[in-house]
Amino acid sequence: MGGEDKKDETINLDPKTEAVFKKKGYELQKKLAEGAFGQVYKAKNTKTGDKVAVKVMNLDKVGEKFKEKFLPREMAALIGVKHENTCELYDIIKANHRLYIFMEFCGGGDISGYVQKNGALSEEKTCFWFTQTAQALSFMHQNLHMAHRDIKIDNILLTENQMAKLTDFGFAKICWDEKKDKMELSKTYCGTEPYECPQIVARVPYNAFAADVWAMGVVLFCMLQNKFPFHWNDKKKFIKEQKDKKYIEERLGTKLSQDCRDLHIQCWTEDEGKRITSQDLLNHPWITRKGK
Incomplete structure (x- = not known):
């Protein structure tokens, strides 16, 4: 995921999710974009110092068909697609009715x-x-x-x-x-x-x-x-x-x-x-x- 900062917006994390992120070394920062299926945030891997993009999906706001059909498909696709010209997947975390997909940050936008x-x-x-x-x-x-x-x-x-x-x-x-x-x-x-x-x-x-x-x-x-x-x-x-x-x-x-x-x-x-x-x-x- 990528793009320039569009809005200085952060996401509120519950303590349990925040603890998971801290353990894995992820620190969410600013919102980059918002689409039909979720938001994209800029984040940082505190262990490596690398920039990361995070796609955040509120599972309560997507339809059952999406959760049953397209969501597993996207996960399978993200895990299987490893090529120098595709965005690399780093991590997937499901917490508090949200899905967090941590991906390679592309700072040049689309x-x-x-x-x-x-x-x-x-x-x-x-x-x-x-x-x-x-x-x-x-x-x-x-x-x-x-x-x-x-x-x-x-x-x-x-x-x-x-x-x-x-x-x-x-x-x-x-x-x-x-x-x-x-x-x-x-x-x-x-x-x-x-x-x-x-x-x-x-x-x-x-x-x-x-x-x-x-x-x-x-x-x-x-x-x-x-x-x-x-x-x-x-x-x-x-x-x-x-x-x-x-x-x-x-x-x-x-x-x-x-x-x-x-x-x-x-x-x-x-x-x-x-x-x-x-x-x-x-x-x-x-x-x-x-x-x-």
């Missing part, structure tokens, strides 16, 4: 905030961060058979030395049937609307790995253009634009390199079976030439 502050990025800078994110995603897909299912620029954090780290695995799911040795279609329509692939928009069972790649195409566009590629507020228009190759070509404009335009188009192939995979993303000419 890419969404970076783009809002600095404007659209160059192809080379975009390629640097996009490649790191794609490496994390490919690791999830290939090594863990796990889809992220909420890829967006808000979920790509930057360290203080400007390295990209994929985070927020609340919708992550293993989408592989080990007995049948094949991919399972997803029927949970989750994620963030502007990043949804046509299958999710249409509410039909979908390939979650391919859905992640479609979302990566949207991430790529957002980093380079500082806007969304499709008009997602109007569902009919949204679906029409996603299927319209001419619209996509015009929307990409003429300033991007041909390889960069081609990578967008391969991510936005309507047919899931023909869409580029996360592994093949890393072998695309635009990536191998480092956005040049």
Whole structure:
């Protein structure tokens, strides 16, 4: 987790929880952000002196479906995902109807905030961060058979030395049937609307790995253009634009390199079976030439 201090807010801990934190060496400090499922605080590991981010979830405020389905999934995902371009999990503590998830602190904020502050990025800078994110995603897909299912620029954090780290695995799911040795279609329509692939928009069972790649195409566009590629507020228009190759070509404009335009188009192939995979993303000419 990461970001700059937004509010000088602290959290009140009961004595028992405070004692557990003290024993483990954690000291909560200021609030960094607040989302639908909880708050994120800056903290310190008093034993090492390292900065830490803490996601705090009030279990009384989340629905039973979330606690039964998504919460165990996020925990499993966080524990299983260990890659240099994902946020590392340090500890999970459940106390007094709250869940505290201690994670690596990324002091550079997220890419969404970076783009809002600095404007659209160059192809080379975009390629640097996009490649790191794609490496994390490919690791999830290939090594863990796990889809992220909420890829967006808000979920790509930057360290203080400007390295990209994929985070927020609340919708992550293993989408592989080990007995049948094949991919399972997803029927949970989750994620963030502007990043949804046509299958999710249409509410039909979908390939979650391919859905992640479609979302990566949207991430790529957002980093380079500082806007969304499709008009997602109007569902009919949204679906029409996603299927319209001419619209996509015009929307990409003429300033991007041909390889960069081609990578967008391969991510936005309507047919899931023909869409580029996360592994093949890393072998695309635009990536191998480092956005040049």
